[in-house]
Amino acid sequence: MKEMNQDEKMLEDESLTLGQPLSDFLLQLEDYTPTIPDAVTTYYLRSSGFEPRDPRLVRLVSIAAQKFISDIANDALQHCKMRSTNSSSHTGSKSKQGTKDRRYCLTMEDLTPALAEFGITIKKPHYYV
Secondary structure (H helix, E strand, O other): OOOOOHHHHHHHHHHHHHOHHHHHHHHHHHHOOOOOOHHHHHHHHHHOOOOOOOHHHHHHHHHHHHHHHHHHHHHHHHHHHHHHHHHHHHHOOOOHHHHHOOOOOOOHHHHHHHHHOOOOOOOOOHHHO
């Protein structure tokens, strides 16, 4: 019988452990409740022609959508902060306390460039300009 050398043994051991993180992740998906409900994700998957059979797959799509929306909202917040910092530097100096307690509002002015970074273009009708 042929004896396995050390490289072959290492490859075999590595292939046995490569699937472990994936199986751990799939187990964690069962316990995690995403912000977007499974029913909403299932509805949109079915309306696009995909029939999900595994509920973990629906959860995975929900988490991906949640991450996508979170990234867009975070980018829009950064645009808002930059815009408000630039406008406050032109209008005069504000106290540190005044800028610390500032509340931000999501506007199309901030959302449009954030969506453009993800390849989504928004065109406003002429009467909104």
